[in-house]
Amino acid sequence: xxxxxxxxxxxxxxxxxxxxxxxxxxxxxxxxxxxxxxxxxxxxxxxxxxxxxxxxxxxxxxxxxxxxxxxxxxxxxxxxxxxxxxxxxxxxxxxxxxxxxxxxxxxxxxxxxxxxxxxxxxxxxxxxxxxxxxx
Numbered sequence: 001x002x003x004x005x006x007x008x009x010x011x012x013x014x015x016x017x018x019x020x021x022x023x024x025x026x027x028x029x030x031x032x033x034x035x036x037x038x039x040x041x042x043x044x045x046x047x048x049x050x051x052x053x054x055x056x057x058x059x060x061x062x063x064x065x066x067x068x069x070x071x072x073x074x075x076x077x078x079x080x081x082x083x084x085x086x087x088x089x090x091x092x093x094x095x096x097x098x099x100x101x102x103x104x105x106x107x108x109x110x111x112x113x114x115x116x117x118x119x120x121x122x123x124x125x126x127x128x129x130x131x132x133x134x135x
Contacts, residue, residue, distance in 0.1 A: 012090045015116075017123060018067070018082040020050045026116060026123045027069070029088060034070040038081050048080045048131055054110055071128040080128055091116055096125065 015026035038047075049065060065081035096114045099107060111130030116123045 012092055013096075015089050015091060015123070015125070016069070016085060017087050017089055018069070018085045020054065020065075020083050023054075024086070024121055024123045025050075025082075025112075025126045026089070026091075027126050027128045031071050031128050032069050033072045033077065035085060036068045036070070038065045038068045046078065048078060050080055050082050050131065053131060054112070069128065071131075073129055078128075080131060089118070091118070099124075 014029040016029050016032055017024060017026045019025070047068065051065065065083055067082050067085050069080045069082060069085075071078050071080055095116055095118075097116070099112065099115055109130075111127040112124050113127055114125040116125060
């Protein structure tokens with residue numbers, strides 16, 4: 001994630017907010033270089049299905065991603081499939097909260113690093129580079 005605290009001042013972060021199942025996630029917009037429609041019939045190469053990686057973890061789920069996020073990594077690009085992109089927002093670093101202690105053990109190695117409450121909804125902050133294993 002890009003740094004946001006400079007000399008103790010509040011700075012902003014642009015987030016791409018998307019859903020996987022009923023869970024809302026926010027990723028640094030600077031990590032995402034493109035978005036496209038997902039089609040399992042035409043997809044080639046490695047596509048990370050975020051539902052399998054994070055939300056379901058071993059549970060059966062009817063996976064129906066609709067959007068591909070192209071994530072710029074350190075040495076390559078990876079594609080992450082999500083259900084739906086909702087919006088792009090700006091948040092201040094002062095509204096970001098650490099993950100609740102209760103759920104921290106379930107997020108180890110997932111790239112999830114914080115949470116924001118917005119419009120009566122919780123948005124889990126995720127580093128998409130870590131989803132692919134680069135962070």
